[in-house]
Amino acid sequence: MKILKFGGKSLANGKGIKTAIQIIKDKAQQEGNIAVVLSARGNATDELLEMLEKAARKETYHEQLTAFKAYQSQTDRSLDFSEEFTTLENLFQGVSLLGDYSEKIKDQVASQGEIISAKLVTNLLKKEGVNAHYTDTRKLIKTDDVFGNARPLDVISRRNVINHFKSYNGTTVNIVTGFIGSNQNNETTTLGRNGSNYTAALLANFLDAEELQNYTHVDGIFTANPDLVADARKIAELSFNEANELATFGAHILHAKTIVPLIEKNIPLRILNTFNSSDNGTVITQKTNTKGIKSISVLDTVALINLEGRGLLGRVGVDARIFRTLGENEINVSIISQGSSERGIGLVIDADKASKAIVSLEKEFENDFYTKDVNKISVIDDVAVISIVGQDLSEFHKPYNALIKNQIVPILFNNTVSGKNVSLVVKKSQLHKAINVIHGQIFGISKKINIAVFGKGLVGGTLLDQIVHSKTAILDKNNIKLNVFAIADSQHVYLDKNGIADDWKFEFQQQKTAYTLQQIIDYAKAHHLENLIAVDTTASKDFIHDYISLVKNGFDLVSANKIANTVEYSFYQELRTQLQKYQKNYLYETNVGAGLPLIDTIKLLHKSGEKIKKIRGVFSGSLSYLFNTYSVEDIPFSMVLKQAEEKGFTEPDAREDLSGNDVARKLLILARELDLKHELSDITIQNLLPAHLQAINLQLFKKSITDLDQTYTLIKANQKEHHVLRYVGDLSTETGILEVKLISVPSNSALGQIKGSDSIFEIYTEAYAAQPLVIQGAGAGAAVTARGVFGDILRLTEKL
Ligand SMILES: NC(=O)C1=CN([C@@H]2O[C@H](COP(=O)(O)OP(=O)(O)OC[C@H]3O[C@@H](n4cnc5c(N)ncnc54)[C@H](OP(=O)(O)O)[C@@H]3O)[C@@H](O)[C@H]2O)C=CC1
Numbered sequence: 140m141k142i143l144k145f146g147g148k149s150l151a152n153g154k155g156i157k158t159a160i161q162i163i164k165d166k167a168q169q170e171g172n173i174a175v176v177l178s179a180r181g182n183a184t185d186e187l188l189e190m191l192e193k194a195a196r197k198e199t200y201h202e203q204l205t206a207f208k209a210y211q212s213q214t215d216r217s218l219d220f221s222e223e224f225t226t227l228e229n230l231f232q233g234v235s236l237l238g239d240y241s242e243k244i245k246d247q248v249a250s251q252g253e254i255i256s257a258k259l260v261t262n263l264l265k266k267e268g269v270n271a272h273y274t275d276t277r278k279l280i281k282t283d284d285v286f287g288n289a290r291p292l293d294v295i296s297r298r299n300v301i302n303h304f305k306s307y308n309g310t311t312v313n314i315v316t317g318f319i320g321s322n323q324n325n326e327t328t329t330l331g332r333n334g335s336n337y338t339a340a341l342l343a344n345f346l347d348a349e350e351l352q353n354y355t356h357v358d359g360i361f362t363a364n365p366d367l368v369a370d371a372r373k374i375a376e377l378s379f380n381e382a383n384e385l386a387t388f389g390a391h392i393l394h395a396k397t398i399v400p401l402i403e404k405n406i407p408l409r410i411l412n413t414f415n416s417s418d419n420g421t422v423i424t425q426k427t428n429t430k431g432i433k434s435i436s437v438l439d440t441v442a443l444i445n446l447e448g449r450g451l452l453g454r455v456g457v458d459a460r461i462f463r464t465l466g467e468n469e470i471n472v473s474i475i476s477q478g479s480s481e482r483g484i485g486l487v488i489d490a491d492k493a494s495k496a497i498v499s500l501e502k503e504f505e506n507d508f509y510t511k512d513v514n515k516i517s518v519i520d521d522v523a524v525i526s527i528v529g530q531d532l533s534e535f536h537k538p539y540n541a542l543i544k545n546q547i548v549p550i551l552f553n554n555t556v557s558g559k560n561v562s563l564v565v566k567k568s569q570l571h572k573a574i575n576v577i578h579g580q581i582f583g584i585s586k587k588i589n590i591a592v593f594g595k596g597l598v599g600g601t602l603l604d605q606i607v608h609s610k611t612a613i614l615d616k617n618n619i620k621l622n623v624f625a626i627a628d629s630q631h632v633y634l635d636k637n638g639i640a641d642d643w644k645f646e647f648q649q650q651k652t653a654y655t656l657q658q659i660i661d662y663a664k665a666h667h668l669e670n671l672i673a674v675d676t677t678a679s680k681d682f683i684h685d686y687i688s689l690v691k692n693g694f695d696l697v698s699a700n701k702i703a704n705t706v707e708y709s710f711y712q713e714l715r716t717q718l719q720k721y722q723k724n725y726l727y728e729t730n731v732g733a734g735l736p737l738i739d740t741i742k743l744l745h746k747s748g749e750k751i752k753k754i755r756g757v758f759s760g761s762l763s764y765l766f767n768t769y770s771v772e773d774i775p776f777s778m779v780l781k782q783a784e785e786k787g788f789t790e791p792d793a794r795e796d797l798s799g800n801d802v803a804r805k806l807l808i809l810a811r812e813l814d815l816k817h818e819l820s821d822i823t824i825q826n827l828l829p830a831h832l833q834a835i836n837l838q839l840f841k842k843s844i845t846d847l848d849q850t851y852t853l854i855k856a857n858q859k860e861h862h863v864l865r866y867v868g869d870l871s872t873e874t875g876i877l878e879v880k881l882i883s884v885p886s887n888s889a890l891g892q893i894k895g896s897d898s899i900f901e902i903y904t905e906a907y908a909a910q911p912l913v914i915q916g917a918g919a920g921a922a923v924t925a926r927g928v929f930g931d932i933l934r935l936t937e938k939l
Pocket residue numbers: 593594595596597598599627628629630676677678679681682699700701729730733760787788789790791918919920921924
């Protein structure tokens with residue numbers, strides 16, 4: 140025999156009830172011996188209890204009752220529910236007069252949902268030619284007198300069920316009310332939370348069923364709640380032990396008490412979806428072959444009680460008093476945590492019992508407060524428990540580190556001694572993010588990196604295109620999901636938590652809104668976005684002042700913008716202090732040499748103790764292009780400058796390059812990497828701009844660039860033969876010289892031979908004394924720079 144159980148949503152009017160009837164009919168035909176246990180239909184139980192509450196508050200419930208009756212009668216108008224409806228009317232009326240109700244009355248009200256449900260399904264099946272028989276479990280399942288959460292009396296209930304099924308055997312399909320029973324006085328009782336599943340499990344046990352098939356509205360048990368974790372996967376097989384852990388920690392389909400009768404007789408439980416016949420669901424058996432972590436579950440209706448006291452150390456019986464007090468008040472403790480110092484104990488209980496727990500514990504420890512042995516009993520109620528069932532402690536560092544990196548510090552941490560289960564208590568506001576971070580880590584499902592790009596100009600725009608085009612390959616190859624959720628320019632932002640696509644430029648125009656940084660931070664918080672990276676592809680002097688806010692709010696930083704590293708040293712230092720405090724990273728490889736691996740190389744040499752004596756070379760890609768081209772071609776300097784701008788080599792304002800400032804910044808960045816605490820003002824800079832072009836606005840400068848031609852024609856004319864112009868940077872740690880200047884070098888020298896927009900860096904160290912370490916290549920351009928920024932993002936993803 141197989142037991143089928145249908146939940147409320149599977150029995151709702153329309154598609155639900157039709158599909159359920161078809162499934163029962165097919166199973167009866169194909170498999171013969173089945174029994175069907177039913178919950179109340181749709182939201183019947185909730186509605187009935189809501190009306191009961193209204194009646195008790197002397198509010199009107201009549202309209203809701205009329206709607207309830209209409210809904211329940213809608214599918215089969217030939218059925219007469221007047222007995223059930225009259226019972227409800229009488230009960231509500233009585234409660235309304237009294238202004239109160241007992242658990243006994245509540246059970247009578249709630250039971251009508253299952254009765255109506257089973258009567259309806261029996262009738263519908265009969266109409267379909269199935270030999271269905273309505274079975275009222277109040278006649279079979281006998282219980283104790285605990286209304287609302289009655290415990291079945293095993294011997295008598297077992298005998299009743301077996302005898303009933305003996306009389307209605309073979310071709311009869313018993314349609315059984317779930318959830319309800321009766322006590323020895325034949326008064327209606329209910330079996331508490333998950334009662335219908337419990338009824339089904341009891342029947343399976345009493346009747347030695349082959350399998351219990353639980354029809355729900357989901358495909359089975361998932362690695363996490365799919366409503367919270369988009370990447371959650373269905374689990375095909377689970378063991379009873381694992382199911383039991385899940386049941387305890389919030390998997391709503393399961394409940395510990397419903398599993399026990401199945402374990403006793405080794406009866407498989409299959410969770411199926413009424414609405415998806417092609418899915419095999421999840422099967423729970425004594426043993427599974429699959430190893431490892433099974434699922435993450437959540438309890439979010441909990442509170443954390445914390446009892447603290449210096450006088451608790453070594454005192455015998457304190458814990459016993461706590462548990463006795465809670466036990467006497469029917470308060471169940473799901474998690475306990477006590478430090479070896481015994482100065483405090485944390486307990487997780489149901490949220491609705493928190494006030495009762497505090498009051499009873501305060502009473503119990505009244506004298507201890509007086510003697511100051513206990514100084515605080517507090518409750519934190521905005522918490523949730525995340526349980527990782529199947530998690531071995533030896534591998535727990537990965538999800539734990541990922542939580543910390545995402546600024547989620549668990550309030551309490553607990554593991555089981557036998558079996559594999561780790562539970563964490565986190566703030567409820569961090570639950571969504573926490574569960575996604577943990578899920579991504581332990582299931583090796585793609586790690587989602589949420590990126591905000593500030594600046595969508597030449598470099599930022601190219602970067603965004605590169606990300607959009609490479610993200611599928613990166614997902615396939617590295618299991619990393621790059622999700623750009625924000626693109627901002629100086630005025631507007633375009634936000635999409637699901638990430639941008641190819642048409643981001645169009646979407647930016649369509650959806651852009653004015654913004655403040657706080658809005659972007661709030662957006663990331665509101666959507667529980669984890670692994671946050673802020674990318675600065677602006678040239679802004681202002682935006683750098685937002686870096687620390689970003690760091691404090693959980694963002695790692697990547698920047699092409701050189702400003703943060705070249706303003707006053709105190710800011711440079713403060714930023715690093717905050718980065719360390721919040722355990723965040725800041726990568727800026729493109730600050731010097733665009734996509735060339737220069738900063739990393741310098742850092743590595745310096746960290747390894749190698750003394751760097753000198754760095755010199757052509758630091759600027761745009762000035763390199765300018766002088767390479769101007770030295771060999773017979774065109775005005777202003778025309779070459781225009782070309783450099785068009786090719787994306789220059790700074791947004793080319794005077795940053797021509798003034799020598801950009802090269803000086805690069806020199807300063809390298810100096811600071813070597814722990815030299817210089818300021819920009821310490822650098823001797825040769826400015827290539829005539830004075831009158833320095834102070835005017837950008838527009839006017841662009842109109843006046845031909846003013847540069849006369850000066851450079853003269854410089855070129857005065858060159859020695861076979862010489863070329865090069866704008867170089869020179870940093871000597873030995874002499875303390877930091878200077879950037881225009882020089883004339885032989886065209887066959889190393890500096891003289893560079894081409895196009897190449898930069899060249901000669902690094903002289905103790906080991907590289909005679910022959911410097913040389914790094915050379917394109918030192919400017921949107922594509923190489925964006926690729927360098929992309930490289931920094933990917934490097935960061937490994938740290939997240
Ligand atoms: N070109 C190259 O070879 C290299 C460039 N870099 C650096 O890359 C950076 C970007 O250069 P590039 O792309 O040419 O510059 P662009 O001028 O083309 O783009 C700058 C972008 O930043 C935006 N922006 C300005 N201020 C803010 C702000 N406060 N908040 C958000 N966005 C802002 C601008 O928006 P709006 O349009 O509204 O003003 C624009 O979208 C510069 O710092 C440069 O030094 C580094 C290495 C090499």
